[in-house]
Amino acid sequence: MKIRRFTFNMFAVNTYVVWDEASGEAAIVDPGMVSASDNRRLTDFITDNKLTVKHLINTHLHVDHAIGNGFVTETYGTPMSANSKDGFLGQAMQGQARMFGLDIDVNNVTINHELNNGDRIALGDDYLEVLEVPGHSPGSIALYSPSGKFVITGDALFSGSIGRTDLPGGNQKQLTQSIMARLFTLPDDTTVYPGHGPDTTIGYEKQFNPFF
Numbered sequence: 329m330k331i332r333r334f335t336f337n338m339f340a341v342n343t344y345v346v347w348d349e350a351s352g353e354a355a356i357v358d359p360g361m362v363s364a365s366d367n368r369r370l371t372d373f374i375t376d377n378k379l380t381v382k383h384l385i386n387t388h389l390h391v392d393h394a395i396g397n398g399f400v401t402e403t404y405g406t407p408m409s410a411n412s413k414d415g416f417l418g419q420a421m422q423g424q425a426r427m428f429g430l431d432i433d434v435n436n437v438t439i440n441h442e443l444n445n446g447d448r449i450a451l452g453d454d455y456l457e458v459l460e461v462p463g464h465s466p467g468s469i470a471l472y473s474p475s476g477k478f479v480i481t482g483d484a485l486f487s488g489s490i491g492r493t494d495l496p497g498g499n500q501k502q503l504t505q506s507i508m509a510r511l512f513t514l515p516d517d518t519t520v521y522p523g524h525g526p527d528t529t530i531g532y533e534k535q536f537n538p539f540f
Contacts, residue, residue, distance in 0.1 A: 330346070330347050330476070337392060342524060343361070344357040344358065345379070346473070348451040355456065358386055358387055360392060362395055362432060385471065386437075387480065388411075388465040389418040390483070395434050408441070410442070411442065411460065417465060419437075421435060421437060443458045444460065460510065461507060461510050462499070462503070463484065463503020464491030464492065465498065468483065472514065477519060478520070486525050488536065490504065512540075516530050516531030518531075
């Protein structure tokens with residue numbers, strides 16, 4: 329399994345393209361594009377690498393991670409997959425934008441395919457495993473690739489930190505518990521690709537993250 333990171337928008341959101349090299353089947357995770365140039369960077373990469381976009385996945389439905397959903401759906405015809413517990417956030421995209429003082433055009437989003445803990449998202453003969461890690465939002469998920477030895481953690485786990493829990497539905501105790509149960513049980517050499525900021529590893533965070 330291969331992965332490429334892009335960083336978009338005023339919140340410096342990490343958007344990921346994940347693909348199976350043999351088949352070229354790909355998933356776009358947390359599209360944060362806000363401009364035509366952002367859109368071109370993403371589509372040029374997909375075209376240049378001859379990828380077929382099969383999935384649009386949101387690790388959670390805060391506006392900064394879903395602002396590019398409409399463009400992806402219109403361009404590739406992909407339904408959106410996320411955990412149903414974040415459905416209320418998807419229906420409040422415009423309100424979220426106002427809360428953050430953003431002067432942007434964003435539409436509410438509806439979950440087309442619900443993802444739950446243990447689900448496998450097929451990409452060719454490979455897959456991403458869904459791990460529920462609630463606490464930053466009620467429906468936060470991570471996406472684990474055993475073959476690629478990486479996990480996309482959204483805003484649950486960062487290098488040296490965890491996600492904020494002061495937004496609607498946030499719960500710090502729940503977040504730390506879910507990280508320990510679902511992420512810290514992965515192999516130590518698993519690369520962590522977070523929703524913001526640099527990569528890290530599970531082993532490093534278990535040893536040095538100040539929240540644990």
